[in-house]
Amino acid sequence: MLELIQRLFLREGSASKDVAKERLRMVLVHDRATVAPHVWEALKVDLIRVISRYLDIDEASMDVQLQTEKDAVALVASIPVRRVKRGPLPGGGEALGPGVGAAP
């Protein structure tokens, strides 16, 4: 009863715990988006290896980062391409097998 009265007269907007939960969600999207430096390095090495099979890229000015928008995280990579490789693919033209993702 008391709660009902409180809800009728005192409440404005949503309950504060909903605000808390939403804020927590947001903050954790950012917190959880941190990747350990060694994992990050391994990811970059793998990326370079795969892309270099098809494109001649400028590794020095490559920029890879995680960008957090309001409620999502994206992997954003800016990789300058020097030229597109022609001719048969190295390694006999087969697509890379499942072992590609393994860190060196």
Place this chain on the structure above:
Amino acid sequence: MSEVIVITSGKGGVGKTTTSANLGAALASLGKSVVLIDADIGLRNLDVVMGLENRIVYHLVDVVEGYCRLNQALIKDKRFDNLCLLPAAQTKDKTAVTPDQMRQLCKELKAEFDFVLVDSPAGIEQGFKNAIAGADTAIIVATPEVSSVRDADRIIGLLEAESMPPPRLICNRIRPAMVRRGDMLGISDILDILAIELLGVVPDDESIVVSTNRGEPAALSQGSRAGVAFRNIARRVLGEDVPFMNLDETNGFLGRLKRMFGSTR
């Protein structure tokens, strides 16, 4: 089978030490042999919560530095023969001990006790790393606040990175009336976010303040609701399937009256 359990939280002031003392006392009252390690070197507190501050001769750092034998530093509890405390040093800092030394210490204690409970300091630095070094499992204490839940999430990540098994959660200082009003994160909200197993729910209870004043764990006093919650947690740690407490017990006529007139709780 003995077990080393670390009680941790990231954030300070959420009830790690109170939880350690009460869980230790409750497990001891159930007949298990328990040693509590105060790993908060430099800010020793578990001794006062347990009411054992006057009995300290040696401490954890004395043991690892070889100034005394392990058994000389263990303080027997006043109430239970099967409950001991290894106090922290008050004059040293966290760097006085290494994770390897803690691992060795926990191993030795594990051979003598059913449960080794490690009360972790707040933070994620060396003190925390020391506290988790020798632990088999972890219990995370969190209060229903944004800051506490956020820190708990970080701790879960760090424990995972150390390849520890998934920790279990104790939600401390829940105020059921506020949860009902929608003004406090409820258990389901917190579990939604942290996605770990719930080990217990402890209501916010004045009896904790009173029992801490006296240096007597609330888990040993019959009238305390928080004490009941801690005894239930101890039974769950022992593998018993204990239903979670109904926090709405004050819903009767009297409870409603009480809330109307003293409606802060």
